[in-house]
Amino acid sequence: SQTIHQWPATLVQPVGSPLSLECTVEGTSNPNLYWYRQAAGRGLQLLFYSVGIGQISSEVPQNLSASRPQDRQFILSSKKLLLSDSGFYLCAWSVQLPSDTQYFGPGTRLTVL
Amino acid sequence: DAKTTQPPSMDCAEGRAANLPCNHSTISGNEYVYWYRQIHSQGPQYIIHGLKNNETNEMASLIITEDRKSSTLILPHATLRDTAVYYCIVVTGTASKLTFGTGTRLQVTL
Numbered sequence: 001s002q003t004i005h006q007w008p009a010t011l012v013q014p015v016g017s018p019l020s021l022e023c024t025v026e027g028t029s030n031p032n033l034y035w036y037r038q039a040a041g042r043g044l045q046l047l048f049y050s051v052g053i054g055q056i057s058s059e060v061p062q063n064l065s066a067s068r069p070q071d072r073q074f075i076l077s078s079k080k081l082l083l084s085d086s087g088f089y090l091c092a093w094s095v096q097l098p099s100d101t102q103y104f105g106p107g108t109r110l111t112v113l
Numbered sequence: 114d115a116k117t118t119q120p121p122s123m124d125c126a127e128g129r130a131a132n133l134p135c136n137h138s139t140i141s142g143n144e145y146v147y148w149y150r151q152i153h154s155q156g157p158q159y160i161i162h163g164l165k166n167n168e169t170n171e172m173a174s175l176i177i178t179e180d181r182k183s184s185t186l187i188l189p190h191a192t193l194r195d196t197a198v199y200y201c202i203v204v205t206g207t208a209s210k211l212t213f214g215t216g217t218r219l220q221v222t223l
Contacts, residue, residue, distance in 0.1 A: 036211070044157070044213040059210065090156050092211075100204075101147070102211055104156035 002027035006091050006105040013112055019064075019078040021108050023091030026072065031093040033074040034102060035066055038088040050074060086112045117201045122218045125195075131188040133217050135201030138182040144205045146177060148186045149213070150197040157200065157213070160186065191221045 003026045013019060025031050035047040046059045048066035056066050063082050067075045074091055088109050092102040118136040125131040137146065147162040161168055161175045163184070168175045174187040188195055200216040 038213075043215065044211060046210040046212075049210075088154075092156075099145075099162065100209060101159055101162060102209075103159055104149075107154075107156045109154070 002093070002103070004091060004093055004103060004105040006089075006108050008108060009106065010109045011111070013081050013110065015083055015112055016080050019076070019081050019085070019110070021076040021089055021091075021110075023074040023076075023105055024072055025093045028072070028093070028095055030071060031095050032100070032102075033068060034092040034094075035074065035076050036090040036092065036104075038090060038107075040087070044090070048076070081112045083112050086110055117203060117214060119199070119201055119214065119217045121215065122220070124220050124222060125188075125191045127192055127221055127223055128190055131186075131191040131195065131219060131221070133186040133188075133199050133201075133219065134183065135186070136183045137201070137203050140181050140203050141205070144203040146175065146181075146184050147202050147204055147211075148173070148175065149200045149202070149211075150195075151200065151216075152197045158197075160199075191219075193221050193223070195219065196221045 005024050032051050034049045036044045037047055038044050048058055050056050050068045053068055064078050088107050090107045091105040094100045094102045145162050145164050148160040149157040151157045161170055161173050163175045163177050177184045198216040198218050200213045
C-alpha cells in the first residue's frame with residue numbers, strides 16, 4: 001500500500017531563516033505531487049504541483065520554491081522566511097489511474113517568529 | 114471549478130447515521146464530487162468521490178441527485194472518531210487544484 005511521509009511534524013523558525021520541508025511517497029511510481037498551505041482558520045491553498053522529476057508548476061507567486069530531485073521526493077524551500085509563511089503545510093500525491101484522487105500526508109506545522 | 118455550499122456545523126448522536134449535505138448547483142458535466150474530512154491538526158483524509166452514480170465504500174456512501182446539483186455524504190453509524198470538518202469539493206482534470214471551503218464541522222456526541 002502507498003504511504004506518504006512528511007517531516008518535520010512541527011517547526012519554529014525565526015524570520016529570515018531558511019526552510020526545507022521534505023515529503024516522500026512509498027508504494028507508487030511516477031506520482032503527481034502537491035504542496036498546499038493551510039493558514040489558521042482558512043482553506044487550503046495550492047502552492048506547487050509536479051507531474052514528474054524536475055517538473056514544477058507554481059500556483060501563486062511567493063517566497064517559497066519547490067523541487068523534485070527524485071520520483072517520489074518533493075521538497076519545499078525558502079531562502080528567507082517571512083511571518084506570513086506560518087501555516088500548516090501539506091504534501092499530497094495522486095496517480096492518474098484509476099482516478100486522480102489526492103491523498104494527503106500528516107502535514108508540517110510551521111511557526112515563523 | 115464549481116463552488117460548493119455546506120452548512121457550517123451539524124451534530125449527530127453516536128451510532129446514528131450522519132447525513133451531510135452539499136450544494137453544487139453550478140457543477141459541469143465533467144466535474145467529480147469529492148469528499149474529504151480533516152480531524153484537528155491532521156492532514157485531510159479522502160473519503161469518497163463520484164460523478165453521476167451513487168457510490169459506497171467502507172467509510173461512507175455518496176448520494177448524488179439526478180441533476181447533480183447536490184449530494185449527500187452518509188456515515189451510516191457515526192462514532193466519536195468521526196468528529197471532524199467535512200469538505201465537499203468538485204474537481205476536474207488531472208493534477209487538479211483542490212480548493213477547500215469552510216466545510217461542515219460534524220460533532221458526534223454520546
